[in-house]
Amino acid sequence: MEFNQNRRRFIGQLALVTGSLCLPNQLLFAAEKRNRYKVAVIDLMILKRQKISAFPLAKEIGADGLELDMGGLGNRETFDNKLADPITRQQFLDQAKALNIEICSLAMTGFYAQSFATRPTYQKMIQDCLDTAKSMGVKVVFLPLGIQGDLIKYPELRGAIIERLKVAGKMASKAGVIIGIESALDAKGELALLQEVGCKAVKSYFNFSNALKNGRDLHQELRILGKKHIIQIHSTNEDGVWLQNDPKINLQEVKQTLDDMGWKGWLVVERSRDAQTPTDVRRNFTANTTYLKSIFQAQ
16 A cells, blocks of 8 residues: 555656656747747838837837838939948847847848849949848848849840849858848749859748739749748738738648748738728738737747
């Protein structure tokens, strides 16, 4: 009788010890699951381009981070970049820290309407962006090849773009920064472009809407590019409806695809604004951010 009681007591104590040893692993697993995907908004798209007030607004919207724009380009030699000023830059960093909003990337959106293939001062532009990123501890910069760099409409620009991306890639490698490009190509075409550039510091900044608006299989496009070639994702579709009401995309299935790929990183809200209230920043971006987090950060 006494032996059986001692045996039960021993087994119970062993179970408690074993459970306590497993608990930290369970907590780590839960934290890893929660932190695998983070959600950001873009200062330009929330109408706060290079404004420090983008941080409290991002916090109000419920985002984990911000993609900051480098400023306008126009006919300048380089971006109209307020963050080049050390005092302004520190104010941004202090605000980010105070509100616990990470700066996930810097965006060179000036290239949407300008030609990366032909601008004579492109190296200065790239270097200014890399210098700003390095000084702010940001590891990713976004480079859209834009309408003048559309390699489907202008295939003759391919050689120039590849050579310039090779140069930019070397600059980025030296700075310890990754350049994420967005092109008009499908996944196979973009993968071939990246392979021809042949630089680990140049990757794809994937955009859901590029696949969806061209009738491509979003999941197949993601798998073709693969985990190692996608650095960040613009995780919305074209404007019209919120993500949760968009029949063209099933985010639960997208998450499963990314999980299966072993990808993790930043999901950055770009568009998917309600057509009825396109200028209501808080309503539109809160809705999309909340929905993304409900799926990608669910416990």
